[in-house]
Amino acid sequence: MAIHVVCDLENIEPWVRALKNVDNPVEVLTIDNVKDKSSVEFVLAWTYPHGMFEEYPNLKTISSMGAGVDHLMSDPRLPPEVSVVRIVDPLLSQDIYEFALSVIMSRLRRLSFFRDMQRQKIWKRKRYRRISDVSIGIMGTGVIGNHIATQLHNTGFRVAGWSRTPGSSAPYRKYHGKSQIDRFLVETNILICLLPLTPETENILNKENLEKLPEGSWLINIGRGGHLVENDLLELLDSGHLDGANLDVFREEPLPASHPFWDHPKIEITPHMASLPLPASVAPQIVDNYHRTLNNKPLLNIVDRTRGY
């Protein structure tokens, strides 16, 4: 019995080490070295060719290597009887909060403008904005979005969240469902997307929705590239309706060199690294789910496959 790993990481050694360091030592193998496919019951996966899991007749659980599971849910040939679990890690949520806060403060204090001035040796002042000047709207107040919304609220920002269902009470203002999205958007100056990518949320960052943000707003997309209609964003940036966008995720990753986002003066790009899972931090829950699988016990952080997240 072993944890079988399939992903596009060049070096999976830190994962193998972290998994083996967990109290309950396990064997860790890359899936391409497996001779007997019927021996595979638990897979740790990131990117993989769609349909490949059909060849593993005794596969019971696939664990995503991250919080998102769209790479698994979008596989039309994912065997229906296989359980999917994902990573839920406070460190990951905190990393994304720190990323979002850095982006917001950098934009409020216009740091990229001053870097440009420095390059040209120009001593020029420009008015900055304060925390009290803006309202933040977070799309998707699940494990990560709720953490960020709460931390930003505690830092002094006006914060609202939007989710699919009402959920439990929170220290920030909450909206939910399609009927409340407009009210959420019209009071948001900084829109942060932290939704999972599902058929319902795909293309949600489109012209119709982004136009409802007040003029001069900006977008931070940390969810997935498939949430954003790229040409709609370009149109709204170029017309001046939106002031800027910080994009961490893209439809095609790595972002192709010819993509217009690279050179756009209002777009700031990071290479899908608002958070990087720390193997040592997430290994215990993966190993725990591995043993739960072998012992037919309820799994942790299980994904609702009909809901898609």
Ligand code: NAP
């Ligand atoms: P989660 O706990 O599953 O939360 C998902 C949230 O989205 C929930 O609040 C859910 O509403 C809401 N939602 C889902 N479908 C919706 C819909 N149709 N309309 C409105 N709201 C909807 O997920 P998480 O752990 O917070 O992670 C969220 C996403 O962040 C991941 O799926 C991944 O795409 C992204 N992510 C990105 C990075 C990065 O480095 N860029 C890192 C980690 C995660 P309910 O509360 O009503 O269910």
